Amino acid sequence: MSAEPQAGRCLCGNVRFEIDGPVSAGSICHCGQCRRQGGHVWASAQAPRESFAISGDVQWYAASDTATRGFCPRCGSFLFWHGAGEAEMSFSLGALEEPTGIRVEKHIFCASKGDYFEIGEDGGARKP
Ligand SMILES: [Zn+2]
Numbered sequence: 016m017s018a019e020p021q022a023g024r025c026l027c028g029n030v031r032f033e034i035d036g037p038v039s040a041g042s043i044c045h046c047g048q049c050r051r052q053g054g055h056v057w058a059s060a061q062a063p064r065e066s067f068a069i070s071g072d073v074q075w076y077a078a079s080d081t082a083t084r085g086f087c088p089r090c091g092s093f094l095f096w097h098g099a100g101e102a103e104m105s106f107s108l109g110a111l112e113e114p115t116g117i118r119v120e121k122h123i124f125c126a127s128k129g130d131y132f133e134i135g136e137d138g139g140a141r142k143p
Contacts, residue, residue: 016040017117021062023110025092029071032094032106036066041108041119045128048078052086052093055129058108059096060117067104 021034039061049057073095074088085095096105108117122134 017115019116021115021117022112023094023106024112025071025087025090025094025110027087027090027092029089030069030073030087030092030094031071032067032069032110034062034066034106035068036063038062038117039103040121041117043119043122044124045122045126045134046124047127048084049093049096049124050127050129052078052084057093057096058119059105060108061103061105063102064097064104067106 017038019038021038022032023034024031041058041060044057044059072088073085075083075085077083080099082096082098084093085097086093092107092110094107094110108115108119111117125134128134
């Protein structure tokens with residue numbers, strides 16, 4: 016958990032966001048939806064939805080009945096994931112300005128990971 020305020024943006028700068036609230040530890044998601052949308056895994060953390068200040072156009076995509084995914088319609092950066100009815104929203108760690116003070120603590124949906132790599136003990140991809 017980090018109490019430091021965070022700021023982030025998409026690749027082109029159209030979407031900018033600030034978070035003024037407690038931020039969870041990070042996780043790396045290997046699910047098929049994150050894999051396809053992000054091109055590999057998705058590193059994110061969560062914060063209360065009301066603590067986000069978002070500017071710019073966000074395209075929200077309902078990838079399922081249970082969640083929507085927010086991205087920049089201009090550059091395509093995948094920035095947000097929100098579960099229906101959840102008080103917290105996940106955001107992309109890669110979009111943040113550094114230093115973040117956030118550490119990744121777990122991998123999730125590992126059974127759905129791409130077959131082209133192995134999850135290393137250090138959290139990174141390991142060479143075969
Ligand atoms: Zn953009």
